[in-house]
Amino acid sequence: MRAVTAWPAPDIGGGTREEAALVFDKGRKHRLLVVPPLFDEANKFRRQLVEIMHRLDLSGIDSFLPDLPGTNDSLVAQRDVTLETLRTAAVAASEHFRATHCFCVRSGAIFAPADLPGWRYAPIAGRNAVRALLRARTIASQETGNKETMAELSKLADTQGIVAAGWEIGSRFYHGLTESDVPTASSAIDIDHETIGGSPLWLRAEPDEDPEQADALAAIIAIGLTGE
Amino acid sequence: MTGSTEQDHQRRGLPPSRQAIDDKLRAIIADVLGLDRETVEAFDGETGLFGHLPELDSMAVAGLLTEMEDRLDIVIEDDDVDGEMLETYGALLAFAEMKVIEG
Incomplete structure (x- = not known):
């Protein structure tokens, strides 16, 4: 079931602060951290991310989409964000949600936790x-x-x-x-957009969703995790 | 979507190398502006772009040029970008062809 929860994110000046996270959490074995792209692509792709997470939930996989400080609904000033603060926050989120795997999209690949196995969708520098x-x-x-x-x-x-x-x-x-x-993918598998097909949603002027593309991405992840 | 048919190619009368650029450019426009492939396939050289398509605002122009750089493997300089190049589909295609040849 989908829920919005709070998680203790590392604050930029030290200590922690509450940030929001959209989660599908039933305490299951496979737990996927979702790392969105930066800037406008984050807004354009968020609906599609939630579509993918919903499909994974139906396949028995928990997933977590945390706001990192300075992104999405976070009240941290955008100007204070750095690659280091994003990396630190992504690692903290993976620990907090006890993630077993990571799915990152586009520029999310730059700051996603390096040691988590998983998938990188159309990563860019x-x-x-x-x-x-x-x-x-x-x-x-x-x-x-x-x-x-x-x-x-x-x-x-x-x-x-x-x-x-x-x-x-x-x-x-x-x-x-x-x-x-784009970091070298030591433990992650890259998914080209050509594999998924259709028009890339992060290019659109308005956020949209595409059920066929969501099916394809969720299937790759679900088959990889559960072998089904 | 598998792109245009053999008949379309003949209709436009372009040689294969130019045809490939034309196909890529139409796909980029469809992807960036969220237009149907059929709509973009119907563009001709005189079809108006900037100032004619409500979808094509300055952020979309930026996305369009960046996507052209990625998919056509070209570099677009500041001085290249002017109203004329974005005025019609034909002008943008001519610009893309020139850049591919330069590259």
């Missing part, structure tokens, strides 16, 4: 995650007659941080993202 945001700002500024270039914005983001496409990105976070490739 950090620099690709910020490129579209900076580009959106160059296009918006061009429309207002105040031209900014990608190079200028990248330098600004790297030294002072930036607000791009409505997201406040601190300089440490930006620097960390531009430096990060």
